[in-house]
Amino acid sequence: MTKRELAIECRDLSKKFGDHMAVDQISLSIPKGAIYGFLGPNGSGKSTTIRMICGLMTPTSGQGRVLDYDIVKDTEIIKHQIGYMSQRFSLYEDLTVRENLDFYAGIYGLGGQLAEDRKQELIRMAGLEGRENQLASSLSGGWKQRLALSCALLHEPDILILDEPTAGVDPVSRRIFWSVIRTLAVKGISILVSTHYMDEAETCDRIGFIFFGKLLVEGTPQDLKEKYGLSSLEEVFVYLVQQEERSQSR
Numbered sequence: 001m002t003k004r005e006l007a008i009e010c011r012d013l014s015k016k017f018g019d020h021m022a023v024d025q026i027s028l029s030i031p032k033g034a035i036y037g038f039l040g041p042n043g044s045g046k047s048t049t050i051r052m053i054c055g056l057m058t059p060t061s062g063q064g065r066v067l068d069y070d071i072v073k074d075t076e077i078i079k080h081q082i083g084y085m086s087q088r089f090s091l092y093e094d095l096t097v098r099e100n101l102d103f104y105a106g107i108y109g110l111g112g113q114l115a116e117d118r119k120q121e122l123i124r125m126a127g128l129e130g131r132e133n134q135l136a137s138s139l140s141g142g143w144k145q146r147l148a149l150s151c152a153l154l155h156e157p158d159i160l161i162l163d164e165p166t167a168g169v170d171p172v173s174r175r176i177f178w179s180v181i182r183t184l185a186v187k188g189i190s191i192l193v194s195t196h197y198m199d200e201a202e203t204c205d206r207i208g209f210i211f212f213g214k215l216l217v218e219g220t221p222q223d224l225k226e227k228y229g230l231s232s233l234e235e236v237f238v239y240l241v242q243q244e245e246r247s248q249s250r
Contacts, residue, residue: 005031005032006029006030006031006032006065006068007030007031007032007033007034007066007067007158007159007190007192008028008029008030008036008053008064008065008066008159008190008192009028009029009030009064009065010026010027010028010029010049010053010062010063010064010065011027011062011063011064012025012026012027012061012062012063013025013026013027013049013052013059013061013062013063013064014026014059014060014061014062015045015048015049015052015057015059015060016060021213022045022048022213023045023048023049023052023059023213024045024212024213024214025062025214026045026049026062026210026213026214026215027215028208028215028218030190030192030206031190031205031206032158032188032190033185033188033189033190034185034190034191034205034206035181035182035185035191035193035203035204035205035206036190036191036192036193036204036205036206036207036208037193037194037195037200037201037204037206037207037208038050038192038193038194038195038207038208038210039194039195039196039198039201039207039208039209039210039233039237040194040196040209040210040211041196041211042196044210044211044212044213045210045212045213045214046163046164046194046210047163047164047194048213049210050161050163050192050194052064052071053066053071053161053192054066054071054078054079054082054084054161055071055072055074055075055076055078055079056075056084058072059071059072066078066081066082066159067081067158067159069081080108080155081157081158081159082157082158082159082160082161083152083153083154083155083157083159083160083161084152084161084163085145085148085149085152085160085161085162085163085165086163090148091136091144091147091148091151092136093135093136093137094135094136094137095135095136096132096133096134096135096136097123097128097131097132097133097134097136097139097147098119098132098133100136100147100151101119101122101123101147101150101151101154102115102119104151104154105118105119105154108154108155109155110154110155115154118154118156119154122150122153122154123150125150125153125180125183126146126147126149126150126180127146127176128143128146128147128150131143140173141168141169141170141173142169142170142172142173142174142176142177143173145165145166145169145173145177146176146177146180148165149162149165149177149180153184157189158189158190159189159190159191159192160181160184160189160190160191160192161191161192161193162181162191162192162193162194163194164194164195164196165177165193165195166178166195166197166200167196174197174200178200178203181193182203185205198232198233198234198237201221201233202221202233204221205220206218206219206220207219207220207221207224207233209236209237209240211240211241211244212244212248214244216240216241216244217240221233224236228240
């Protein structure tokens with residue numbers, strides 16, 4: 001696969017905090033237009049890897065490129081090419097739905113009719129019609145996530161990076177959120193999403209299992225189940241974790 005066909009590419013990407021190796025030589029290639037799922041428990045290194053890819057954290061070693069831009073040298077360019085949705089609700093709770101969208105439109109330099117058209121389009125996409133004047137603080141977890149997603153998409157990014165976007169959200173809202181994600185992928189947006197929900201991982205084009213900062217294996221959900229002769233991704237992950245724990249105890 002050529003660089004032009006890749007949305008994200010990392011080689012031996014590592015991050016160390018003192019004596020703690022949070023991310024240990026991760027290498028991955030994410031094709032354009034794909035949904036790539038980063039699967040692993042809390043504290044496994046998913047968020048740290050994502051922050052390095054977004055240009056929000058400098059790697060200790062290794063290399064990474066986003067749309068062929070260097071994650072160390074071209075951080076400002078990358079930030080304008082991606083839509084990033086952090087693990088925590090990162091919007092302004094004392095602002096309304098529309099005011100949050102207005103604020104992010106200003107950050108991305110959108111104005112005039114273009115900004116109005118994008119806001120209306122995203123309000124429809126997220127099902128937020130009728131809630132435009134509602135304070136963000138009064139929204140449920142599922143509605144907050146849809147608003148955060150809308151703000152991340154305002155500038156029409158080529159890549160969408162989501163850090164555990166449905167953590168703590170009810171099952172119905174998770175299903176609706178993922179329906180929106182799949183629609184965006186069909187439109188050609190490349191998506192990197194971290195999760196610890198196996199049912200979400202099943203819907204990804206490719207997944208990578210990360211544990212204690214190491215990428216244990218990656219591939220399509222079906223290929224991984226067939227490779228290990230197991231019927232579910234949860235069984236695959238448990239098997240890989242047990243193997244890794246045994247190797248570390250030797």
